[in-house]
Amino acid sequence: MTFHDVEREQDVPAVTVTVVYHSVHGHTRVLAEHLAGGARMVPGARVHLVEIRPEDVTAGRWHDEEVLALLERSDAIVFGSPTLMGSVSAVFKAFLEAAFTPFTTQAWKDKLAGGFTNSASQSGDKLLVLEQLAVFAAQLGMQWIGVGDMPGNNWSGGTRDDVNRLGSWLGLMSQSHADQGSEHAGSLGDRITAERYGERIAMLAQRWVNAVPYDTPRMSEHDARALSASLRRTDDAPAAAIGA
Numbered sequence: 001m002t003f004h005d006v007e008r009e010q011d012v013p014a015v016t017v018t019v020v021y022h023s024v025h026g027h028t029r030v031l032a033e034h035l036a037g038g039a040r041m042v043p044g045a046r047v048h049l050v051e052i053r054p055e056d057v058t059a060g061r062w063h064d065e066e067v068l069a070l071l072e073r074s075d076a077i078v079f080g081s082p083t084l085m086g087s088v089s090a091v092f093k094a095f096l097e098a099a100f101t102p103f104t105t106q107a108w109k110d111k112l113a114g115g116f117t118n119s120a121s122q123s124g125d126k127l128l129v130l131e132q133l134a135v136f137a138a139q140l141g142m143q144w145i146g147v148g149d150m151p152g153n154n155w156s157g158g159t160r161d162d163v164n165r166l167g168s169w170l171g172l173m174s175q176s177h178a179d180q181g182s183e184h185a186g187s188l189g190d191r192i193t194a195e196r197y198g199e200r201i202a203m204l205a206q207r208w209v210n211a212v213p214y215d216t217p218r219m220s221e222h223d224a225r226a227l228s229a230s231l232r233r234t235d236d237a238p239a240a241a242i243g244a
C-alpha cells in the first residue's frame with residue numbers, strides 16, 4: 001500500500017509537523033511558508049507555522065509556554081533562521097536555549113528534525129547555521145532529515161530556478177539579494193526546494209510515526225535537471241504538486 005492508497009481509503013493517520021522560524025526582514029518567513037505548504041501536501045499532515053518573535057525575548061530569555069506545548073506534541077519540527085554574522089539570529093538562539101527544558105527530560109527525543117536558513121551571499125557561511133541546528137537537534141535526541149534532492153545550478157545550463165540550486169544537503173539553504181524585499185525571497189528554485197523538503201519531512205514523519213509505506217523517490221542528476229525544467233512556474237504561491 002502506498003500513501004495514495006491510504007488516502008483513497010480515507011484512513012489517513014495524523015502526523016503533526018511544526019515549522020518554527022525567525023525572520024527579521026521576511027525572507028526566511030517566505031521560505032518557511034513554502035516549506036509548510038509542501039508539508040501540507042501530505043495526506044494526514046497537520047502543519048503549524050510558528051514565528052519566534054523578539055518581543056517574546058526578555059533579558060535574553062525566550063519564553064512562550066503555548067509554543068513549547070505545541071512543539072512537545074509535534075512529530076517533526078523544522079527550524080529556520082536567517083544567517084546573521086555566520087550564525088543563527090540572536091532571537092532564534094534565545095529560542096534554542098529555551099529548549100533546555102525539554103533537553104532535561106528528553107521530551108523531544110526521536111522526533112524528526114530539519115533546518116533551513118537564508119542569507120544574502122551565495123555562501124554567506126550558511127553551513128554553520130545548519131550545523132548549529134543539526135547539533136541542537138542531536139542534543140535533543142532528535143532524528144535529523146536532510147534535503148533529498150540532487151544539486152542544481154552546477155552545470156552550464158543551470159539557473160537560480162533549479163531545485164537545490166545551492167547544492168545543500170544538511171538542510172535547506174536559500175539566498176536572497178540584499179537589495180530586494182521579501183517579495184523576491186530566495187529564488188524560485190529555493191522556494192520549490194523548500195516545498196519538496198517540507199513534503200519529504202512530512203512523509204518521513206508518516207513513515208516514522210504511523211508506519212505508512214513511503215517509496216523513496218530516486219533520480220539521477222540528468223533526471224534532476226529535467227525535473228527543475230518541468231517545475232519552473234511563474235506564480236509564487238506556496239506548494240503546488242511536488243512529487244518527483
Ligand SMILES: Cc1cc2nc3c(=O)[nH]c(=O)nc-3n(C[C@H](O)[C@H](O)[C@H](O)COP(=O)(O)O)c2cc1C
Pocket residue numbers: 022023024025026027028029082083084085086087118119120121122123124125176178182
Ligand atoms: C546583522 C546582519 C548580519 C548578517 N550576516 C550575514 C552573513 O553572515 N552572511 C550572509 O550571507 N548574509 C548576512 N546578512 C544578510 C541576511 O542574511 C539577509 O538580509 C537575510 O535575507 C535576512 O533574512 P530575513 O529577511 O529573514 O531576516 C546579515 C544581515 C544582517 C542585518
